[in-house]
Amino acid sequence: MSDQLKPIIEALVFLSQDPLTLDKIQSILEGTPPEEIQAALDALSADYASPERGISLRLAGGGYVFSTKPEHDGWVRRLLMIERKSKLSAAGLETLSAIAYHQPVTQAEISAIRGVDSSGALRTLLDKKLIKIVGRKKAPGNPLVYRTSERFLQYFGLNSLDELPSTEEIARILQEDAESET
Amino acid sequence: MALEPSTEGYQVKLEIFEGPLDLLLFLIRKKKIDIHDIPIAQITRDYLEYLERKDRINLDREAEFLFIASLLIYIKSQLLLPRETETAEGEDPRRILVDRLVEYQKIKAVSSVLRDREEEQLLHWRRTFLPPLPEEDPLEGMDVSLFNLAEAFFLIMKRKSAGDFRVIKGREVTIGEKMTELLGLLERESVIDYKDYFETQESLEEALISFFCLLELIKSFRVIAVQEELFQTIKVWLRKDFPRNPDYE
Numbered sequence A: 001m002s003d004q005l006k007p008i009i010e011a012l013v014f015l016s017q018d019p020l021t022l023d024k025i026q027s028i029l030e031g032t033p034p035e036e037i038q039a040a041l042d043a044l045s046a047d048y049a050s051p052e053r054g055i056s057l058r059l060a061g062g063g064y065v066f067s068t069k070p071e072h073d074g075w076v077r078r079l080l081m082i083e084r085k086s087k088l089s090a091a092g093l094e095t096l097s098a099i100a101y102h103q104p105v106t107q108a109e110i111s112a113i114r115g116v117d118s119s120g121a122l123r124t125l126l127d128k129k130l131i132k133i134v135g136r137k138k139a140p141g142n143p144l145v146y147r148t149s150e151r152f153l154q155y156f157g158l159n160s161l162d163e164l165p166s167t168e169e170i171a172r173i174l175q176e177d178a179e180s181e182t
Numbered sequence B: 001m002a003l004e005p006s007t008e009g010y011q012v013k014l015e016i017f018e019g020p021l022d023l024l025l026f027l028i029r030k031k032k033i034d035i036h037d038i039p040i041a042q043i044t045r046d047y048l049e050y051l052e053r054k055d056r057i058n059l060d061r062e063a064e065f066l067f068i069a070s071l072l073i074y075i076k077s078q079l080l081l082p083r084e085t086e087t088a089e090g091e092d093p094r095r096i097l098v099d100r101l102v103e104y105q106k107i108k109a110v111s112s113v114l115r116d117r118e119e120e121q122l123l124h125w126r127r128t129f130l131p132p133l134p135e136e137d138p139l140e141g142m143d144v145s146l147f148n149l150a151e152a153f154f155l156i157m158k159r160k161s162a163g164d165f166r167v168i169k170g171r172e173v174t175i176g177e178k179m180t181e182l183l184g185l186l187e188r189e190s191v192i193d194y195k196d197y198f199e200t201q202e203s204l205e206e207a208l209i210s211f212f213c214l215l216e217l218i219k220s221f222r223v224i225a226v227q228e229e230l231f232q233t234i235k236v237w238l239r240k241d242f243p244r245n246p247d248y249e
Helices: A006-013 A022-028 A033-048 A070-080 A090-102 A107-114 A117-129 A149-155 A167-180 B010-014 B020-030 B040-052 B059-080 B095-121 B148-162 B175-189 B196-199 B206-219
Strands: A057-059 A061-069 A131-135 A145-149 B191-193 B223-227 B234-238
Touching: A006 A022, A006 A033, A022 A033, A022 B223, A033 A057, A033 A070, A061 A070, A061 B020, A090 A107, A090 A145, A090 B095, A107 A117, A107 A145, A107 B095, A117 A131, A117 B059, A117 B095, A131 B059, A149 B095, A167 B095, B020 B040, B040 B234, B148 B196, B148 B206, B148 B234, B175 B191, B175 B206, B191 B196, B196 B206, B196 B223, B196 B234, B206 B223
Parallel strands: none
Antiparallel strands: A057 A061, A131 A145, B191 B234, B223 B234
16 A cells, blocks of 8 residues: 555545545546555544544545544534534424435325325425435326435435335334333 | 323324324324234224314314324224125225334334434534534614714715706695605505615705604604615614504694
């Protein structure tokens, strides 16, 4: 591995607005074997994991990103003058979950799954860019069709939709819930 | 999520539940019933009992809760009615509801997973996700001093005199007339742009009189004049606490 590989990758991740994918790094560092890039990334990530560093290098949203460490959250919020972080509402989360598992999906379908009108929640999610409109369904009224966005993955620190709980995992969660209630 | 015997009523309690399916799921879990084998009569009773605790009605939400109530009653009737074909199709009338509940339950489980992930992720700050630092509100109005008003007035008059027009015949205007006109305009428009209003004045005399009127109205607390920024236009409102439609003589 060339001595320069680690600092070069560090510079690239630092400057990147979106999570920097392995493919992207490879296309920039033409001819460098992917294993070497991966090794450099792992080494870099290990460097940052040291408690002496306030930043961590993580794989989130399908690529590598720098972020602050959880233990410094309080300090960061002081800088930003944010007392409480805004979280998604329960309705927003439910709507997102319904979209994530049924996409592409229309507003009527989401509302049917939840048993309540979901147009307000959809608007909020669109504003937050967590979902996107991908077209219209060939059905009466040509309703809009929604999907989760890249931002959705980033927001929840997922690398792909495959990382969402599987049917078996959901069954296990429900089982645990039922047991904890006794 | 607790359901205490309440005196607070339906509206408050409903906020806990995301919808009728959420409520139904809660009732089923509370009784530790298998979702695939719901005792419809029992659950329908619980559900309706819950709805009866309402004292205020929110039609938007009500409709969704009532829809599920009617579905429950429908299923109950299907179970009670003797069938001619003796369940030949083997279809359980509860099926439509159970399918929805099972699906909804999954969505709820995923929601809780996402909630945990959100909490965890929110502790990792990224530069691209930073909200803008709070700023002072630039739209906060400042009170207008007489000096500002006069300055705006002379600025406008200067512009006006530079304009290519000539007054052919001045019309006699009294302060009283002008005052009534200005107040009428304020009532119609609710807010007027002082500069625009000025542009409509036909003569210097009329403009002067309208300016006096404005000063008089401010002095007598009938209107509020606000200039959002120095050298900008001045907006004029009627004071809400002052009786409307005053006949000014």
